Amino acid sequence: MVECERMKAIAYNIFLSLKAFLQLGWKVSLLYAWYQLTLRSGLLKIFTPTGKKQKVMGNRTNFNIEPLNLTLPTRKELKISLGNNADELLKEADEILRRKVRLFGSEPIPLILTTSKPLNHWTAYKSTWIDGQDIKFIWEPGRFGWATVLARAYHLSGNEKYVEAFWKYTDEFLQANPPNQGPHWISAQEVALRLIALTFSYHVFSSSSQTTRERADMLADALAAHASRIPPTLTYARAQNNNHLLTEAIGLYTAATLLPEHPSVPKWKRLGWKWFNWGIQNQIDADGGYIMHSTNYHRLMLQTALWAMLVMESQGDSLPEKTRTKLASATVWLMEMTDNGSGQVPNLGPNDGAYILPLTTCPFNDFRPVVNAAGVAFLGQVGFPPGPWDEMTLWFKVRNPSKSSAKNPHRLVGKHSWANLQAAQFNSRPGHVDQLHLDLWWRSLNVAQDAGTYLYNAPPPWDNSLSSTDVHNTITINGHDQMTKARRFLWLDWAQAKFIEPPTSTLLVVEHDGYKKLGVIHKRLVEISSQDTWTITDTINPDSRYPIRKIQFAIRLHWLLPDWVWRLEGTTLGLKSPHGWVTIKIKGESELHPNIARAGELLHGEGTVKPHRGWASSTYGEKEPALSYSVTTYAAPPVTLTSTWMFPS
Template identity: 40%
Template sequence: MMGDATAGESGHGMLRKIRLGWLALKDLGVEQVCLYALYRLGLASGYFRLRTPARPKAVSTKELKLHPIFVIPTRDEMAGLVGGSGKEIIREADEIVSGQVRIFGGPPAALNLAPPDADRHWSRTRFHPGEDIKFTWEPARFGWAFNLGRAYLLTSDERYPEAFWQHWEQFTAGNPVNCGPNWESGQEVALRLIAYLFAAQVFEPSARSTPGRKAGLLKAVADHAERIPPTMIYARAQNNNHLVSEACGLYLAGVALPEHSHAAAWKQTGWRWLEYAFRSQIDPDGTYVQHSLNYHRMVLHLALLAQAGARTAQQEFSPQARQRLAAATRWLLAQVDWTSGDASNLGNNDGANILPFGVRQFRDHLPTAQAVAAAFLAERCLPPGPWDEMAAWLGIAPLELAEVPKPVDSPAIQRLGNTEEWATLRGVRFRSRPAHADQLQVDLWYRGINVLLDPGTYLYTHKRIWNNGLVNNRVHNSPVIDDLEPMLRAGRFLWLKWDQAHWIENECQPGKLLTAEHDGYQPLGIRHRRALAWRAPGRWQVTDWLTPVGKVKQHRASLQWLLPDWEWSLDESELILTGSQFKVSVSIQTDPADMLDGSQKRLVRGGGVLAGKLDYPDTYGWFSPTYGSKVEALSYQVEIHMKAPVKIITNIQLEPVIFPS
């Protein structure tokens, strides 16, 4: 069975635990391991129960006044920004009024804000094995409040602020301060705080926003801000989006409620850790520490929010932080498909979209691209359009700036092609925890459609195979040796013995050829090098060299290509897929050529074998566009028994479909 076994890994029981602990210390560093140990000690000792008491003493809000973070458009401005998207905004707002919400960009589902164990202190909440807490947390982030606010501006319909207030009152009654799962994570508290600040501004003129309700909401903002600092040690241990979220929420609370007695401390602490996070989590080339496109977008959203707060507070990011944010912006722009607005499905995709302004669907990155280009590059990447809405809410004016030419270059993204067809070859040097085992993954796009897919995430928590089951190399577009992973999977979110890649500069040709290799299979005696070549329009070639390191041994090599679920035909020489706009042909050869004589070719759709034989196909042939959702795809696989050296050549042709007249 193909599982999570790792190249060169063995050992059992206590000795293995000791070894994993040593590897974690070595890979993660002493500081992060010690900070996490202190967090666990705080939980076990009851320290956090003392610092974040259930139902804390009330603080008077009589003198609190809300200072603005967002720039509220007029009704006419809003109508001009959203254009034809206004009907969809109103339709989704009506769903929320009726008690339904679209989490992770999925279909409408019942809005449930009353979780179990809500009467227990957050540090004592318990979850059943296989229960995914994200389905509790996501609606409690109040991200749906943004759509209610947008609909209210478009219509002045009082049903929308009333729906917010009723759901807020339900949440407040069913989730006492510091009690239950919705108070467990400082990040979740911070994101809800940000949504509260938005609602406080946008619904302020409504007749349904009574003085009592508005005072209660400001008190809730303060309660949320008080919850964050005691457990920031956990966010520091993670040193990822958790720290950015908590720092941003704390900073915005301090800016928005300056009369609160703790506002100065919130603001100072939040700003300090924002600056630290931007400088430490973003590499000079723009790579974000989590190796995830969705988390990368999330952190840029938080940077935009922090900048909006800084405008109110008359502060500016340091030059180094701005340089890192500019580099992160170029990284994102280099991953965007400008035809569709979609982007690569790289790394963990938890479904977060904390600033849903201007988006046509969850995976629409154009509003973010326009806003961050204007904010951090002083450029715009698109002409006027509905993607300008995000920038408008945050006080950014992209139309006054020059347009950047596309595609956009980033030193961190190795990309070939143009805006109509393009491909990337992934190769990174990890300095922080990898998300997926995806070195030398190839993504390919043609006319706005993702042809070679990255599978995504689907679920972080499940009882069986879907317990973060799409992180493995074997479901990515890269060879697997002897059914083994190139890194040691030590937990749902933890890889050790990191698989490192480097670029073969003398075998790269600008605009034509990219070449890299990685070391994950060297413990097995195999070095893997891959070249991606753009031969001509609609003609791509991927070449994999598997060369021996040390003694030559017998191995099995399996190569997968994950493709859209289209009409297909398969013979000995090629796989042909036919879509509505174009067809794709994939052919695979080897050198020596006779390696294919005893090979196995397989085609799997949604865990079911269509051609060939495979004992455990469950996680093959799936694509997860957002969290909690998976759709059928086609997994085309070739497995060979080999002694290195071997060369595997994949040719991909893309041709328009010509329908009979």
């Protein structure tokens, strides 16, 4: 019996692998297969050798490190831009001196730069759960975002204590994590992000008396080792075709700029230029949307592009017009997705807390720093009036704008509210199964929200479970996801959405085919009235490509709401917001069964509640209770459910 189950599991895995090959395409599949072959055969261990452990500060190098030819903001400019937030920057920098760091924009925790011994070659690590924790909590301090805080504090105050702390912690990290040994070398993207942060910080600290020749030589050796780690696994980044490719490409270009005497400079510069431009030109859609269908990864992409333009222009290289046009469109897209009052965005798609070069005192979830910096660089205009979010624009003193006629067709705007409807045409693997998810904002409050991500690599139920359909503001049928889950990060049988009527300023009509295997199509109509009343009409229709079958389905409509005081009368839910009562009225043609859950527990209705229901995660590793309101009906298509949102005047 056990052997039979094992054979079934093997057969199913083979079936999924074949399906993945067909759906991902032969190029992506072959690139990934080549990466796996070089990894499992031991070739990557040969291509990325480890040296004999030695005291890093004792090394001398045959090539010099050159500070970038960049113009830093003046201390006066920085003080004016920061205003009252200058004290906040120094406070965070002083926390780092006390070995406290704010990972993913959270509260300060101990800064740990060492990992458990003995260290293995990076290819020996098979799990993303290391030392009893998600590997991202090991990686994040190793991205050296905290070093940019010290650099900015030094530039603002001139206090050498921040320079000394940078070199002390950098030496500690490099001593504890020799090249190609330990978890900090597993991912070439992590290596590239660390290289970029070290480069920025060195540029700021290079004029300090604490930056000795010995320390500069130490950093040159380290950056050379970092750059050498990237090319052997660039096939993996190409197979991913996302932020990995962009960050690794610009990491190589940065190293080539910083170490002009290194023999690998021509190769690094060629690979960096080629794959960065290819990535931008192929990963950004015509409407400005990013291939990851994630607002946080969209921000990361724009930050990477800002750094790329800064470094490339310091070398006299100008980004191609096609690249700049795509970046202009991507900037418009994120600008339109940013709430005017709060600077926040819908928490769409995967959110791993990434924020490279966090050159701002604004909170993690305030997107205005990147939007304004990208606006100046790629559009020649800002999206928001002057404020503390403009510090990042000072650091990225680049301006090579292009024009964009892109417009986000998924967005509707009311008098005091706005909404975004997720309707994707996937040409790369999705991160979340969220077709026709609706994010709704009113007076800068995210009243219908996306659950976010929370954790990628924890044991169940927190093994990327917030990527599933049932936690999004959409329809679930018979408890099935819209797509087939093959691996933790791999969804197959991609649901594709399309507009079935041209979008207008008050109406969106979209459908997706994620339930075609059940013989039905989900259509959603979103309409806004002049009084900020929103009507969302969901219809489950028989798929016209198949014979009509009168089969009863369990059709569940879900809304994820803030954790506010609530009252329920029938299927009309009232929420007590800071500005008065918000009403959500749901109607249907058949009997409706309402259900409310919070923090994995049932508050109203019947049935069991999955532990991941009723949570919202605004940043990686943190979750807060939310209200999960769902209504289920049991009927044969066609079935219509109508949600009406009404806000106090």
